Amino acid sequence: MEEKYLEINGKTLFTMQKGEGEPMIFLHGGPGGSLDYFLPHMEPLSKDFQIILYDQTGCGKSEVKKGHKYSIEDEISNLEALRKALNLEKVTLFGESWGSILALSYAAKYPERIDKLILTAAVGLTSADYRAFKQNLFRKLGFYKKVLLGWYSLTSLFSAHASRKLQQLLDPYYVYSFDTLSKKKEISFNKVALNYIGKELDQDYNLLPSLSELGSLPILIAQGSHDILTPEYIEKHVINHLPNATLTEVKESGHWTILEQPDKMVALTGSFMRSEGERSKGTGPLAQ
Known part of the structure; x- marks a missing residue:
């Protein structure tokens, strides 16, 4: 992996790149996570494509000035500036969890810059x-765990211990198999980003007015069979708004499809990239 720090919109973003071919930018979850979540699970895609990963504002190894006001619009602006800095005309976005929201939000504003969208652990189109x-x-939490959740949530901004306990409390509900948790590596987390953008998502997130921009884009949604928002939920509340989207159920997986079923996710992604590439050229078995 080639590592670089890029100056983007007055911020220093940490990026990693590998491979050649169609460019694919990965958008990590959170808000407040890091690109480490994708590695090494998605690295095999670099054999056929140019994969680009970056830590969002103030996340992972990316830096930001003290007092920065995190927002969805700012992250869209940073992603567009990153595309320009890398001299990419069009890109495929691979968004996971909150990253799926960022991918859709960017595509709604810059549909002409999108080749394809690949979303997993999707969280939908609205607040x-x-x-x-x-x-x-x-x-999913019992009464006792709900009480603990409230306490740890209140104190996690001030205590690293409370933050770890909060994560340990919630992690089992993000996976299909508890064995998966042994493979999960600890990553740094920006709780301020989560707080700011989380409030915006809760109150002001709405892509329904942008359906005309999103409707013509090739979209793959790979949702875990046991995700918190199930494939049935995504079918009812998301797919019906996106006529060019395909929903695939990732079996034996919860919210963290990349961690639980990395081989399946690599195969699904590669297949979608190739099939849509053939479709756009008007060749191959999918061309009509």
């Missing part, structure tokens, strides 16, 4: 979907 995600997760 109602985001709230449904939180409510479904909350329902």
Whole structure:
């Protein structure tokens, strides 16, 4: 992997690149996570494509000035500036969880810059979907764990111990198999980014007015069979708005498809990239 720091919109973003071919930019979850989540699981895609990963504002190894006001619009602006800095005309975006929201939000504003969208652990198109995600997760917790969740959530901004306990409390509900948790590596997390963007997602996130921009884009949604928002939910609340989207269920997986079923995710991604490439050229078995 080639590592670089790029000055983007007055911020220093940490990036990693590998491979040649069609460019694919990976958007990590959170808000507040890091690109480490994708590695090494998605690295095999670099055999056929140019894969580009970056830590979002103030996340992972990326830097930001103190007092920065995190927002969806700022992250869209940073992604567009990154595309320009890398001299890419069009890109495929691979968004995971919150990254799926960022991918859709960017595509709604810059549809002409999108080749394809690949989304996993999708969280939908509106604040109602985001709230449904939180409510479904909350329902899985018993009373005692709900009390602990409230306490750890209040104190995690000030205590690293509380932050770890909060993560340990929630992690089992993100996976299909508890064995998966032994493979999960600890990553740095920007709780301020989560707080700012989380509030925006809860109140002001709505891509329904942008369906005309999104509707013509090739989109693959790979949703875990046991995700917090199930494939059935995505079918009902997302796919019906996106006529050019394909929904695939990733079996034996929760929210963290990349961690639980990395081989399946690599295969699904490669197949979608190649099939849509053939379709756009008007050749191959999918051409009509």
